[in-house]
Amino acid sequence: MADFTTEKKEECGGGDHEAVKTSFDNGVIELESMPRFSAEAEKRLVRKIDFRILPIMLVAYMMSFVDKQTLNYSAIMGLLTDLKLHGTEYSWTSSIFYFGYLAFSYPASLLLVKFPLGKYLACTYYSLCWAVVLACHAATTNFTGLMVARFFLGCAEASVTPGFGLLTSLWYRTSEQPLRHGIWFCGNSLSLVLGNAIAVGIWQIQDSLASWKWMFIIFGIVTFLWGFLMLLRLPDSPTNASFLTDEERVIALARLKANKAGYKNNKIEWGQVMEAFTDPKTWFLAVFVLGCNIPNGGYTTFSGLILKGFGYDTEHTLLLGMPGGFIVFLIILISCFTSTKLANSRCITSIILTCVSILGTALVNSTKPIASRYIGLILMSLYSVSLPLSMAMISANIGGITKRATVSAIYFIMYCVGNIIGPQLFFESQAPRYQSGFIAVFVCLAVVVVDLVAFVVYLRWENARRDRLGMGMGMERGEGEEREVLADVTDLKNPGFRYVY
Numbered sequence: 001m002a003d004f005t006t007e008k009k010e011e012c013g014g015g016d017h018e019a020v021k022t023s024f025d026n027g028v029i030e031l032e033s034m035p036r037f038s039a040e041a042e043k044r045l046v047r048k049i050d051f052r053i054l055p056i057m058l059v060a061y062m063m064s065f066v067d068k069q070t071l072n073y074s075a076i077m078g079l080l081t082d083l084k085l086h087g088t089e090y091s092w093t094s095s096i097f098y099f100g101y102l103a104f105s106y107p108a109s110l111l112l113v114k115f116p117l118g119k120y121l122a123c124t125y126y127s128l129c130w131a132v133v134l135a136c137h138a139a140t141t142n143f144t145g146l147m148v149a150r151f152f153l154g155c156a157e158a159s160v161t162p163g164f165g166l167l168t169s170l171w172y173r174t175s176e177q178p179l180r181h182g183i184w185f186c187g188n189s190l191s192l193v194l195g196n197a198i199a200v201g202i203w204q205i206q207d208s209l210a211s212w213k214w215m216f217i218i219f220g221i222v223t224f225l226w227g228f229l230m231l232l233r234l235p236d237s238p239t240n241a242s243f244l245t246d247e248e249r250v251i252a253l254a255r256l257k258a259n260k261a262g263y264k265n266n267k268i269e270w271g272q273v274m275e276a277f278t279d280p281k282t283w284f285l286a287v288f289v290l291g292c293n294i295p296n297g298g299y300t301t302f303s304g305l306i307l308k309g310f311g312y313d314t315e316h317t318l319l320l321g322m323p324g325g326f327i328v329f330l331i332i333l334i335s336c337f338t339s340t341k342l343a344n345s346r347c348i349t350s351i352i353l354t355c356v357s358i359l360g361t362a363l364v365n366s367t368k369p370i371a372s373r374y375i376g377l378i379l380m381s382l383y384s385v386s387l388p389l390s391m392a393m394i395s396a397n398i399g400g401i402t403k404r405a406t407v408s409a410i411y412f413i414m415y416c417v418g419n420i421i422g423p424q425l426f427f428e429s430q431a432p433r434y435q436s437g438f439i440a441v442f443v444c445l446a447v448v449v450v451d452l453v454a455f456v457v458y459l460r461w462e463n464a465r466r467d468r469l470g471m472g473m474g475m476e477r478g479e480g481e482e483r484e485v486l487a488d489v490t491d492l493k494n495p496g497f498r499y500v501y
Helices: 039-075 089-114 117-139 143-157 160-171 174-203 211-233 246-259 270-278 280-308 314-320 322-341 346-366 370-397 401-424 435-468
Strands: 006-008 020-025 028-032 483-486
Touching: 039 089, 039 117, 039 143, 039 160, 039 174, 039 211, 039 246, 039 280, 089 117, 089 143, 089 160, 089 280, 089 401, 117 143, 117 160, 117 211, 160 174, 160 370, 160 401, 174 211, 174 314, 174 322, 174 370, 270 401, 280 314, 280 346, 280 370, 280 401, 280 435, 314 322, 322 346, 322 370, 346 370, 346 435, 370 401, 370 435
Parallel strands: none
Antiparallel strands: 006 020, 020 028, 028 483
């Protein structure tokens, strides 16, 4: 990447500084005589970043989840009958998606480091591969064709969520990240509202082409158009963001030093790869995401069929899927905002919501009244609120760009494994109650609670150990150091690093 260098002697947002020099070379950003910018200047900059970055990410993430949900919609719109799917074949059409995701997770994490982030997400995978493969689902005529299409759709998605997580860490302070993660992750829940509403409209189409095929075509076209907009509007990083002035870029870079996590480096550091595999935090997060996504694989694949099993027709099943999405949307915003305002509240929020999900699972599985089971199905989905909080934990607690990318890859590998296993635990012979599936969900969510409690204990112990040893004490943490190097250093090698939970 070309160097970014600017040398100024003037006020920067209300605070003066001398000879501010920034350079980007080999992954190290040097700021000589750090700018003393005002809080108001920083607020203006954050608002500017928010209005440019977050809407793009929100809509893109919403479209990605709508696209994944098309299989769920199609199942209640005639796909099972038209493609003559029997036994476990429908479960495998869901699981194969995550085999594709799994196959490409680690290569994608390295490519996210190697190439310009915004262009990579928009052009290489999101706008081209994803949209084209999605539209090709409409051409499938049997189980084999659908399996092939689902596999390549999974490959295309492997870059999206880890890429957005990395992009968030390159623009925001650690304290700002949970809310921003939550905002773009809200696309997940909004997709249940928008996607179901659009699916109801598509269901009304009376044409020789099946309604579920129209759905794949329409969503594929919309995804392609949005991806093209991303290519034009989504910046790679603050160093080359055309919507920022030179002074705003200096402030944007200076803000990141507080994260003590390093800045984007196009070089792969293999030592950081090894450290990621030996760090206990990696495996606490891996157990968490596996425990959440075994339920997720079952829920996203079978929720429509479960709801239809309550006795509703196709149209009412789609409509009744909308309130749950809106409720999850509100709770994601509230929980992420709370975790931004209250220090070290992320894990406790996740623990509480996971316990509510356990209650919802019990209601669906053990009660007979339809109203109770419907409420339980909504409550069961609240485990998903923990996912943006956990992604923010990676950004906040893992230093070093290659290490963070590797931990993200392991995280999303476990995400894939969970989503592969989940649908296989819901047996067609047990429809519509799927007793085995709900028992598995109950057990997995209980494991998540235990894992999160242990994670909190470990992080508190590590912070206390660093404090006892005086690690990082005496280091200047203000905004006015004479020289600050945002080197690509891991959290284990940074004595000033403290963990959040």
